[in-house]
Amino acid sequence: MPELPEVITTINYIYPYIINKKIKDIWFDKKTKIENLTNKSISQLKNKCITDIYNIGKYILFNIDNDLTLIIHQKLSGHLLFSKFKIDQTTWKSPETNSPINDPNNRFIRFALKFNNQWLALSDSRRLARITLTNTKNLQKIKPINQMGINPLSNNWKYDLFKQKLKTHSIEIKKALLSQNIISGLGNIYSDEVLFKSKIKPTRKIPTLSEKELKQLFKYIPLILTEAIKNKGTTFNTYRNPDGNSGKFINYLNVYQRKNKNCKICNNKIESIKINGRTSYFCNHCQK
Ligand SMILES: [Zn+2]
Secondary structure: OOOHHHHHHHHHHHHHHHEOOEOOEEEEOOOOOEEOOOHHHHHHHOOOEEEEEEEEOOEEEEEEOOOEEEEEEOOOOEEEEEEOOEEEOOEEEOOOOOOHHHOHHHOOEEEEEEEOOEEEEEEEOOOOOEEEEEEHHHHHHOOOHHHOOEOOOOOOOOHHHHHHHHHOOOOEHHHHHHOOOOEOOOOHHHHHHHHHHOOOOOOOEHHHOOHHHHHHHHHHHHHHHHHHHHOOOEOOOOOOOOOOOOOEHHHHOOOOOOOOOEOOOOOOEOEEEEEOOEEEEEOOOOOO
């Protein structure tokens, strides 16, 4: 699933192309569910401008100049692409030889907005992405957007607040890092990487964490996310950048999806454990 670095990479890429640009056309297939969407509201989008693009956690928000906001959560297999696509009945094609559409993973287009001669298209093989259209003034009523935890890349990232948020829970630290209402934007990849760098096992319960360990977490959460953004995120299976390329942070992962490979620090084998149905990767030697 795209996490904060992939969401921000996507926004950074598409922003200059679509900010203050008019939506020339809208396309979605019959099975695509757009929450709150009626024929009337979809027609309201046509010829309107995108006035802002930003994220709240893993949600991408597009403000539109008629006081509407389009919200996309890419979920497990969704990702946004931006290119000169062409729709030929139900098949998406491209006149360009190096088009993202040449990658079979990018052919599951469910929803698309046209700007000039290019489309912003959501490819989603498993159809789990969520698209919502709402009045901008109602944004703060939408769950879970109105319950998001601290953004690790914002000015609200303060140690006291971070500690206070965590300390109200006694769950495993891995589970807490994944809880979007505590810290927003972390998923399975980056929470495992943060725990490795912080030298903390994913199964540790929050009350057992020392002040030093909490400070390590506080330091490494934004640090690893920033490094991942510099490398345009991580591509394992489905995620692609809007130009169709893969994120390069996979080259810098220490534990995630590295089961039985050697730890880059101590050479012991990386292990995995299930926590709440999610596989966590860790080094039993480096992490305490
Ligand atoms: Zn190790």
